[in-house]
Structures are given as C-alpha cells and as structure tokens.
Amino acid sequence: MMEWTDRHCRYFHRLLTRRALLYTEMISTGAVRFGDRGRLIGFDPAEHPLAVQLGGSDPEALAEAARICADLGYDEINLNVGCPSRRVERGRFGACLMAAPQLVAECVSAMKASVAVPVTVKCRLGIDGQDPEAALDAFAAAVKPAGADALIVHARKAWLDGLSPKENREVPPLDYERVYRLKAAHPDLEIIVNGGIAGIGEAVRHLELVDGVMMGRAAYREPWRLLAVDPQIFGEAAPAVSPAAALEHLVPYVERALARGERLHAITRHVLGLFCAVPGARSFRRHLAVSAPKLGAGAAVLAEALAMVAEPDPVRRAAA
Numbered sequence: 001m002m003e004w005t006d007r008h009c010r011y012f013h014r015l016l017t018r019r020a021l022l023y024t025e026m027i028s029t030g031a032v033r034f035g036d037r038g039r040l041i042g043f044d045p046a047e048h049p050l051a052v053q054l055g056g057s058d059p060e061a062l063a064e065a066a067r068i069c070a071d072l073g074y075d076e077i078n079l080n081v082g083c084p085s086r087r088v089e090r091g092r093f094g095a096c097l098m099a100a101p102q103l104v105a106e107c108v109s110a111m112k113a114s115v116a117v118p119v120t121v122k123c124r125l126g127i128d129g130q131d132p133e134a135a136l137d138a139f140a141a142a143v144k145p146a147g148a149d150a151l152i153v154h155a156r157k158a159w160l161d162g163l164s165p166k167e168n169r170e171v172p173p174l175d176y177e178r179v180y181r182l183k184a185a186h187p188d189l190e191i192i193v194n195g196g197i198a199g200i201g202e203a204v205r206h207l208e209l210v211d212g213v214m215m216g217r218a219a220y221r222e223p224w225r226l227l228a229v230d231p232q233i234f235g236e237a238a239p240a241v242s243p244a245a246a247l248e249h250l251v252p253y254v255e256r257a258l259a260r261g262e263r264l265h266a267i268t269r270h271v272l273g274l275f276c277a278v279p280g281a282r283s284f285r286r287h288l289a290v291s292a293p294k295l296g297a298g299a300a301v302l303a304e305a306l307a308m309v310a311e312p313d314p315v316r317r318a319a320a
Contacts, residue, residue, distance in 0.1 A: 002026055002083075004220055009270040010047045011253055013219070015246045016226035019234045021049045023214075026080045028093070029056035032065040041069060044253075051076035053122070055083065055093040057103060059110035070115040076149075077111055079104070081123045084158040084165050095158040098127045098135065101142035108146040118149035122194070122214075124158045125178055132157060132178055140186060150190035152214055153179045169217075180209045200228040207233070221273045243274045247306055254299045264301060265293040280309035 002025045010022045024041065031040050032054065043050060052069045054077065056062045066077045081104055083094035097104050104121065111119045121143050126135030140151060156172040163171055174196045183191040192212035197203055203213040219226055224243045230236045240246035254267055268288045275281040287305040291297055 004270075006270075007043050007047070008257070008267040009220070010050065011044050012246075012250055012267070012270050013223060013226055014047055015240055015249045016223060016238065017229040018239050019049075019236065020226065020229050021051055021076065022047055023078065024050070024052045026053045026055045026083060026094075029054060029058065029061040029065040032068055033061065037068070037072070041072060043072075043074075045073075048073075049075045051078050051120070053078045053080050055080050057093045057097055057100075057107065059106045062107045063110040063114040066111040066119065067114040070117050074117065076118045076120060077115060078120045078122055078152070079107060079111065081121055082152075082154045082158065084124075084160055084163070095124055095127055096160060098124055098130070098139060098158070101139045104139070105142040105146035108143050108148050112147035119147065120150040120152060120190075121148050122152040122154070124154050124156060125175060127158045128161055130157070132175065136178065136182055137185070140182060140189070144186065144189050148189075150192055150211070151182070152192040152194055152212075153182065155179050155193055155195040176206070183210050200225055200232045204232060220270075222276050223271070223274055224276060244306060244309065247271065247274060247302065251299050251302060254302060258298060263293070264297040264299075268292040268302065268305075275309050278309060283308040 005023060005025050010024070013020070013022060024043075027040060041052060052074045054062060054065055054069070056065065056079075062079065069077055080094060081097045108119055108121060123136075123139060125132040136153070143151065155174050155176050155178065156169075159167075159172060176193060179191065179193045183189075190211045192214055193206050193210045194214035194216065197206065197213055197215050198218045203215065206213050215225075227238045227240065227243065227246070230238045240249060250267075250271070254264065257267060258264065269292075272285045272288060275284050284305045287308060288301065291301045291304070
C-alpha cells in the first residue's frame, strides 16, 4: 500500500501482532537498485517477519533487486502484479502484467535463482476483458512451475481501462469463490486471499478454504483489529493488552525517531484509527491531526491524545 505501510507503520503494527507477516509498500526495482536504500527499504529488526514488495517486469533487474533485499534481511520477496495504478502501468509493472503470464514466470524464475528466501506473487483475478476462470488458471500455470512459493490473489478483476485505482479497489465485485477454486485445483501451492476482508473473524472463515489471508486497508484504517490476530489465529497472547498499551509501547520508538530529526506526524499519522467508536476517539484523532504536524512536536503530544480516550474491551471487539 504505497505511502501507507512505511517503516513507522510497520513498527507500530508489530506492537499489535507478533505473528502476522508485514509487507512494505511496493517499491520499484529502479528505486531498490539506485535509490537511497536506507530510506526506501531500511527497516527495524523488530519488524520481522517482513516481506518486501517489488514492482518491475525485467527479470534481470528484479533478480538484482531481490538479491539486495534478501541480503538486507527480508524474509520474503513479493512481486506485485495486482496494482492498477496508471503510473505503474506506464512503467510496465503492476496489474498490466496479468496479460503476460510467461513474462511474470521469467521474472519469478530469475528471482528464485538469486535468493534463498521465498518468492511470492500478488495478482488479481484478471484484467479488463479477461475471463477470470481462464486468466487466473493460465497465470497460476505459468508462475507455479517457475518456482513461486505462494500466490496472493486480490479477489477482484482490475479494470485498467475505465476505472481509477480507487474505483478498482471498490467497484469490481469480489469473488472469493474463484480463489477457493484455485486452491482446490492447486492443493500443493500456497494460496492467500486478499480484498475487502474487514475483520479477523472473517479472516478465520477464509482460512478454512485457503492457506492465508492478507488484510490491507481494514488493518490500516482500524489497526486495533490486529490485536486479535495472535489469539484468534495463532492461539497466542497479543503483544499488548489494549490499544492504549500498544500506544504506550510506541513512545520509546517515537523518542528515538525524534532524536534522529524525524517529525512526529510521520509516525502518528499511522495511529489515527487505533480507537474507533469509543468515547474520546474523535478528540484523539483531532489532537494528533492538529498538534503532531507542528514544528517541534514531541512525544508529549501522544500522551495528551491518549489521555482523551476511554477504552472498552478492545481485544474482543477486534475479533469481529
């Protein structure tokens, strides 16, 4: 999720779940190879397990980028073939590659040859006029023998001609049954479902038919839901007993970041949805939105915002 799941977001989410695999924003191969790696793909060791999501269509460039990321310590390399952004389409990566499964297979094969960590692919059911039955079968038939360790399927088509990226996240109908059929046809291939999954209870139901669930916007907009991941899916205690406790655990990280010259708002913009439909939640969001961007804003702003919230039983609510 470009411009959302940066290193600050991921560190914060790790305070809510120890076990969920976290993903970076999609990063182009050019940025990995020639950009500021510390800024673009650097991460805190606490973020593990962590996957990097790459965008590109040149096998050699992807192999080099994958190797760089694996050497930095990423636990998984993911190739994004599902993003419908026109900007990435112009660079010939993202969802437009659903029309070129053999090229994607070449990319996967090159990446697998360059790294020892898993290489996965994120895709859609198909694009534009493609038949989702035929398109997804052809895509899986190409990338599976190339060595893909898992296929993450956003259970919608992408319409590159006629819909904006935002509309592509909402307008094409979800078809989870198509993903289930893919899993049934490929029992030896890890299949992970993505798209429109709003709660951990819903994720648990999907896990009866697929191997994994990826949550995106629901996890970002309402991060309190992540407190239910470890107890509901892995049978382990959550790392924090409540959203408030997680926020308190974030304070030392905030102080370290501020000491490096980073701005408070760069971190707190990711916590705005931590309290939802509870007394004081609106005041919490307003205080952070107004005060955190101010020059010189410090960790005290976070404490002030937290003092405005009265919590109910958030962990049980997160399972909904």
